[in-house]
Amino acid sequence: MSETATTAEGEAGAIGPGRLVLVVGPSGAGKDTLLRLAQAACADDPGVVFPRRIVTRPSSPDEDNIAVSPDEFDRARDHGDFAMQWDAHGHSYALPREINDHIRAGRTVVANVSRTVIGALRQTYANVVVVAITAPPEVLARRLAARARQSDGNIAERLTRSIDDATAQADVTILNAGSAEDHSRELVRVVRNEGRRE
Ligand SMILES: Nc1ncnc2c1ncn2[C@@H]1O[C@H](COP(=O)(O)OP(=O)(O)OP(=O)(O)O)[C@@H](O)[C@H]1O
Ligand SMILES: O=P(O)(O)OC[C@H]1O[C@H](OP(=O)(O)O)[C@H](O)[C@@H]1O
Numbered sequence: 001m002s003e004t005a006t007t008a009e010g011e012a013g014a015i016g017p018g019r020l021v022l023v024v025g026p027s028g029a030g031k032d033t034l035l036r037l038a039q040a041a042c043a044d045d046p047g048v049v050f051p052r053r054i055v056t057r058p059s060s061p062d063e064d065n066i067a068v069s070p071d072e073f074d075r076a077r078d079h080g081d082f083a084m085q086w087d088a089h090g091h092s093y094a095l096p097r098e099i100n101d102h103i104r105a106g107r108t109v110v111a112n113v114s115r116t117v118i119g120a121l122r123q124t125y126a127n128v129v130v131v132a133i134t135a136p137p138e139v140l141a142r143r144l145a146a147r148a149r150q151s152d153g154n155i156a157e158r159l160t161r162s163i164d165d166a167t168a169q170a171d172v173t174i175l176n177a178g179s180a181e182d183h184s185r186e187l188v189r190v191v192r193n194e195g196r197r198e
Helices: 031-041 070-078 099-104 115-124 137-147 155-160 180-191
Strands: 005-007 015-024 082-088 091-096 108-112 125-134 172-175
Touching (some): 031 108
């Protein structure tokens, strides 16, 4: 599996003062589900931004990404349109460059990213909070089978994908094994900087 993580050129130094909340975790943990509920809860707060990711696969009910072809993705990357990009599961993903403007304006940006880019993002941004979403392995397997998303590819490979040290790097861990609504409220507390720290 090849992994790449690249921050936008010319973004040396820590970008602040706004916060960057990174939602990470294994496939099926519920990142997009909790993000969607948290976004709805923060809809009236102009200080919180949930950027749409650019992904080389179709959008789905689970996730409102900006779908592009691999060629379009490469062109946008070469044009400097991305704040951060990575590859996983045979797809390319990016966060739009505009998040830097939001963070410089003091807003909180909340995004689902690969665990592989946590280190690079902690270097690039001044105020990073990593929220790990977890669930027991048998729950992940059941959810991915039930989701049956066409673009997921090999479910077994998703389940066995392991990233060293991801939970160790988390500031907050949410065990998403109960009601999604309840766990989304935990995420909202972190987004609003009212959350518990571990
Ligand atoms: N607390 C929960 N209880 C029951 N089902 C849940 C819960 N959270 C998420 N799910 C379901 O589990 C499936 C996986 O959730 P979701 O797509 O949000 O995971 P994800 O972490 O974003 O996965 P991926 O990284 O593969 O995109 C979805 O079908 C979702 O409806
Ligand atoms: O396993 P790691 O590298 O942490 O995550 C890799 C990517 O996997 C998931 O992608 P998808 O939305 O399921 O395709 C996440 O959204 C993340 O971007």
